[in-house]
Amino acid sequence: MRSISRLSVLVCLLAISFSSSVEAAVFSGEITSVSAAQKQVVIKTTAGIEKTFLVPGDIPVTFNGKPAEFDQFKNGQRATIFTSSNGEITRFSVRDSVARKTNEPASRPKKTMKERKSTSRSDETPAMQGWTQFRGPDRRNISYETGLSQDWNQNPPKLLWTARGLGQGYSSVSLSGNLVFTMGTKADEETVMAIDVNTGEIVWSQPNGPAFQNDQGNGPRSTPTVDGDRLYALGANGNLVCLSTKDGNLEWSKNILQEFNARNIVWGISESPMIDGDQLICTPGGQGATMVALKKQDGSLIWKSDVPGNPQAGYASAITIDVGGIRQYVNFTHAGVMGIESTSGRPLWGNDRAANKTANCSAPVFYAEKNSIFYASGYGTGGALLQLSAAQNGVNAKLAFFTPEMKNHHGGMVEVDGFLYGSSDPSVLTCINLSNGQTVWQNRSVGKGALTCADGHLYLRSENGPVALVEVNPKAYVEKGRFNQPERSGNRAWPHPVVADGKLFLRDQDLLLCYDLRSK
Numbered sequence: 001m002r003s004i005s006r007l008s009v010l011v012c013l014l015a016i017s018f019s020s021s022v023e024a025a026v027f028s029g030e031i032t033s034v035s036a037a038q039k040q041v042v043i044k045t046t047a048g049i050e051k052t053f054l055v056p057g058d059i060p061v062t063f064n065g066k067p068a069e070f071d072q073f074k075n076g077q078r079a080t081i082f083t084s085s086n087g088e089i090t091r092f093s094v095r096d097s098v099a100r101k102t103n104e105p106a107s108r109p110k111k112t113m114k115e116r117k118s119t120s121r122s123d124e125t126p127a128m129q130g131w132t133q134f135r136g137p138d139r140r141n142i143s144y145e146t147g148l149s150q151d152w153n154q155n156p157p158k159l160l161w162t163a164r165g166l167g168q169g170y171s172s173v174s175l176s177g178n179l180v181f182t183m184g185t186k187a188d189e190e191t192v193m194a195i196d197v198n199t200g201e202i203v204w205s206q207p208n209g210p211a212f213q214n215d216q217g218n219g220p221r222s223t224p225t226v227d228g229d230r231l232y233a234l235g236a237n238g239n240l241v242c243l244s245t246k247d248g249n250l251e252w253s254k255n256i257l258q259e260f261n262a263r264n265i266v267w268g269i270s271e272s273p274m275i276d277g278d279q280l281i282c283t284p285g286g287q288g289a290t291m292v293a294l295k296k297q298d299g300s301l302i303w304k305s306d307v308p309g310n311p312q313a314g315y316a317s318a319i320t321i322d323v324g325g326i327r328q329y330v331n332f333t334h335a336g337v338m339g340i341e342s343t344s345g346r347p348l349w350g351n352d353r354a355a356n357k358t359a360n361c362s363a364p365v366f367y368a369e370k371n372s373i374f375y376a377s378g379y380g381t382g383g384a385l386l387q388l389s390a391a392q393n394g395v396n397a398k399l400a401f402f403t404p405e406m407k408n409h410h411g412g413m414v415e416v417d418g419f420l421y422g423s424s425d426p427s428v429l430t431c432i433n434l435s436n437g438q439t440v441w442q443n444r445s446v447g448k449g450a451l452t453c454a455d456g457h458l459y460l461r462s463e464n465g466p467v468a469l470v471e472v473n474p475k476a477y478v479e480k481g482r483f484n485q486p487e488r489s490g491n492r493a494w495p496h497p498v499v500a501d502g503k504l505f506l507r508d509q510d511l512l513l514c515y516d517l518r519s520k
Helices: none
Strands: 023-035 038-044 050-054 062-063 077-084 089-095 158-163 172-178 179-186 191-198 202-210 225-226 230-234 239-244 248-257 274-276 279-282 289-294 301-305 319-323 326-332 337-341 347-351 364-365 374-375 382-391 394-403 413-416 421-422 430-434 437-442 449-454 457-460 469-471 477-482 498-500 503-508 511-516
Touching: 038 077, 077 202, 077 230, 172 225, 172 498, 179 202, 179 230, 179 511, 191 230, 191 239, 202 239, 225 274, 274 319, 319 364, 319 382, 326 374, 326 394, 337 374, 337 394, 347 394, 364 413, 374 413, 413 449, 421 449, 449 498
Parallel strands: 062 089
Antiparallel strands: 023 038, 023 077, 038 050, 077 089, 158 511, 172 179, 179 191, 191 202, 225 230, 230 239, 239 248, 274 279, 279 289, 289 301, 319 326, 326 337, 337 347, 364 374, 374 382, 382 394, 413 421, 421 430, 430 437, 449 457, 457 469, 469 477, 498 503, 503 511
């Protein structure tokens, strides 16, 4: 494999699409000189490339996402020049590089769910951390946003902006400060991108190896993970990169399949990397390296977990739990669910009751109040609840129940106050009581899809496009409205919806749509 250390890689001119027929280019960097009278600006990239631009007076000019005058700009601010395919400047965007630190949360709302055990090592609460990774800050798939619209029939979401030029892929988004992070493709390469949360403008883009090709859709599947001023992204071909959140500069890179003697899975590596303290956790599914812990600073190896049978990677992402005083990482591989000791990589327990032999995709759910793990898969399988308990040599996992009524394919599940919500194949939103495994209610809603939870509601996104607002209600299905996403691609809408910063984010191949969810 090839390892790159502290290499500064820049994409100066990034082809992006603002419409179906117009190609554009982007030049981003720091302002080193500006003349308001001449409307002239000098921009210097992180690679040291400096370029002078004369900005036309009839194009949109913005500062921190709002219309602006040239006298508002000064040295040190971050600027982006957008040009058409023939080189004409079409838009000029500037943002204050110190307006908000990249690891500062957008807001610190009060919790809306019943307080329970935290699975985070950070002194910050999940509400303070923002949506910095797949399934949220603690990977519970719950946003701690409040003040959101409670009835879409009366107060529907308002489309704020649509980002274009993201290419192919099924990545969702993570957020930190005023940036939204996702992955896509450009030409024959996978890319990692940062997008301005206020405008939808692409701030920077970094290539991440050859694009994965597949009959179910090309491009990356996983979602980038933010940790302070670093961003970690894992491509569908196993390319793992650590980037600067500010400008996309490459800190280090490696291919986890090559390094750990693993082969790619049928539909491409889909796991979103997890950061726990100084450790980066991922699941290459290699020989003697089912799961690995890497130093997040440089990607060097801390430990490899030699799980019996050397199971290949699944399509799920790991979670962190604490049971019986033992911190462990839980993930769903091709063979089943497993728990791995966080400090050593020692396998603690495993179970295959709810695994199938085709594709195990959904992240396990930790039911903290009962020290239990629920996991499920599609392809005619179902879900199982495992009761975890401390044992002399580690942790025991005992099957509490199995249900055929949670055949969750890859849309994810969420637990709220002891009840589990998720889409069950073929196309039924299902609520299950985790205390006894009984199904409380089922409804076809908008069909099979992915969901998340915020402010007492489920946000269910059908793989065919429609999005529904459903009350978190363990007694009955109560829908509060729905809408159809515009400009649907020809692919299924598999990226998980995200609610953060008072907004709803929907990724659909080349597009990312951002909606205002605040109650009026």
